[in-house]
Amino acid sequence: MIKQTVKRINVLLLGFLILGISNQASNAQNYLSSLSATKNDPLYTTYAAALNRSEFVIDEGYHFDWYAPDKGITFENEKAGSLGLGFKLNGFFQYRLGGVYREPVVTTSYSDLVRYYYYPFENIRVEVFFLVYSSRIAIQDVKIKNEGASTVRLSVYPFLDMGKNEAADAELIPERDGLTFKHKELPDGWTKSHGIPYQKERLNAYIIDASADAWGAYSKLTKSAVSGAIAKKKASQENYCVEWGTVHTADGSLCTLTPPRTQQIIEHNGSDAEILTEEAPKWGETSPNIPGNGYQGCELGNFDSPAIAQGDSFQVIFTSLATGEQGTGRGIIPPLPAKQGVIVNIQLKKTAFPPVPQKVKATFYGGRTAFIQWKKEKGYTYNLYRRNALTEKGKYKRIAAGIKDSLYYDFTLDSSEKYEYIVIARDSAGRFSGHSADVNNLGSADFLSDVSNDR
Known part of the structure; x- marks a missing residue:
């Protein structure tokens, strides 16, 4: 996460990384209000402070x-x-109701408090107790429980969206456990007509019970369009056609390295015009493509130019940058949807594949032109790939091939979008390097796009 410098602040966030969430029981409290209400039940869900406070x-x-x-x-x-x-697990950011694994269920509701739970991801239960304590204080108690068998690594993003209002003078508290900021509230007609004193400028504190790993301020919450990858995942909530299998190193052991030390490049029908990488999302699960347990996998349904069809071929190029090994696995698309996936086992071997392009930079001009440059190595040509950073993840389209120089101008940008580039080197035998680190123009992105692309 990157702290944004913006003239108008509408969204403030704090970020946390929770390591090793185990399945611990949460504290329970009995209330006379014992519900099991969903969004379809006639429940009034507006809460305000009790009269005595x-x-x-x-x-x-x-x-x-x-x-x-x-x-x-x-x-x-x-x-x-x-x-x-918001929550991020294995590279997937979850915020919208339509994408959660299980929607909220309200168990307690009074005029000033509500208690509910939901599952942003499978096996991750989030319990929330929200209380409007007084005219000045609202409290939110969040408990997270892992109901799965294995330990997971979860990032939590509590945020405050000012909507049409504006936050000013936002600062991180020295202990890194909260933010202070100012905003203005104009009095309504009744307050003014009755001569009631009011304070127009308010000083606010957004405090948490742990130190934040990062914080940011943004001018807007999100772009209106929902990302294509997320929309597909929402529509199905099931894997469509995942290739998967073991990865053995040159010495015969299982490969347990994870990105960025290992990478995937996946081609469809022998073409590298569109490729998938280890960042491409699965639709029905949150496990990473390279989890570090000796297996690899990728959702082939992410291809869309063209979409996969029964009988199509594909190949997975798996590169271990840490050990200088590379291997290729191939397969055929079965009848779709293929819930069992396609097994592709890969054997790595020491090979002289091209070096990964280094010192990749992108400079953007006026929102419609990008100048991409990298360090050139003798004896190699370069392919340049681009993705829409707001609507695609881990899926790149080639915009230039066989570049002999170390730079490229892209004049085909839409100023309303955000773009990301990677560079891949090829040698005279056609062998691929691993892909470069990505470069993009997400520096002024909205909050949800930024955290979705945060690594």
Whole structure:
């Protein structure tokens, strides 16, 4: 995550990495309100402070939005900001209701508090207790439980969306456990007509109980379009055609290295016009393509130019940059959908594949032109690949092939989009290098795009 420098701040975030989430039981508390309500039940979900803790001047209710598939599961407040949570597991960022593994279930609801749970990913249970304590304080207690058998690595992104309002003078608290910022609230007509004193400028504190790994400020929450990869995953929630199998090193042992020390490049029907990498998402599971347990896999349904069809061929080029080994696995697309996938085992061997292009840089001009450059090595040509950084993940289309120089101008950009480039070297025998590190123009991206692409 990168701290953004923006003139107008609408979204503030804090990021955490939770290592080794085990299946620990969460604390339970009994309430007279014992529910099992979903978004389809007639439940009133606007919450405000109890009368004995209310000042009747700056009171703001929070509306629990838990029914719109293209929005997050948030507590919305018109003036003081809306509270949201995002989660990332194995490279997948989950925020919108339509993409969660299991939608929220409310178990307790009173006029000032609500308790609910949901599953952003399979086996990851999130329990939330939300209380509007007073006119000035709202509290959100979040417990995360891993119900699976293995330990996972989860990143949590609590954020505050100011909506049409604006945050000013945002600063990280020295202990890194919160943010302070200012915003303005104009009085309504009733307050003014009755001569009630009011404070227009408010100083806010967004505090958490742990130090943040990173923080950021953004001018907008998200782009309106939902990413193609996420939309497909939402539509199916099942794998379509995953190639998978073992990877053995030259000495016969299973390869347990993970990216960036290992990489995938996957071709469709013998063409490298469109490729998939280890970042390409699976649709029905959150496991990474190269998990470090001796296996590899990739969802071939991510190809769309053209889409895969029964009888098509594909090949997986697996490169271990750390050991100088490379291997290729090949397969044929079975009848679709192929829920069992296609088994592709790969044997690595020491080989003189081209070096990965280094010192790759991209400079963007006016939103419509990009100048990409890299360090040239004698004896190799270069292919340049591009993806839309907002709508595609791990899927690149070749925009130039056989480049003999160390630079390229791309004049075909849409100024409303964000782009990412990788470079691949080839030798006279046609062998691939691993792909370069990506370069992009995500520096001024919206919050959700930035955290989705954060590594």
